[in-house]
Amino acid sequence: MLQLIILQAASGGGILNLLMFPILLVIMYFFFIRPQQKRQKDQAKFQTEIKKGDDIVTLSGIIGRVNKIEGDIVSLQIDTKSYINVVKSAISKDMTESYRKGTPAKME
The missing domain is CATH 1.20.5 (Single alpha-helices involved in coiled-coils or other helix-helix interfaces)
Structure with missing residues (x-):
């Protein structure tokens, strides 16, 4: 016990x-x-x-500038006369500030 x-x-x-x-x-x-x-x-x-003129990156790595927004579809300018349409949910991040800063690469 x-x-x-x-x-x-x-x-x-x-x-x-x-x-x-x-x-x-x-x-x-x-x-x-x-x-x-x-x-x-x-x-x-x-x-x-997202607004017109923003530089963005898509999930697939394409960098472009927002040209036009129509509902859920965003038109990106990826070159002088090249445009593609992507869905808003395929946009990954904003590159506007970092892209325009233009920090040069270091030479070693």
């Missing part, structure tokens, strides 16, 4: 084991899910704020 009581006391930590899983879920939420949601929200905001 005494052995049974000692074994039950030794195993203990029942409440700690019960709390470990929810704590792990909270940590995963703040390190993985929440930052991804923030990135998606920022990307959606960026795609709604």
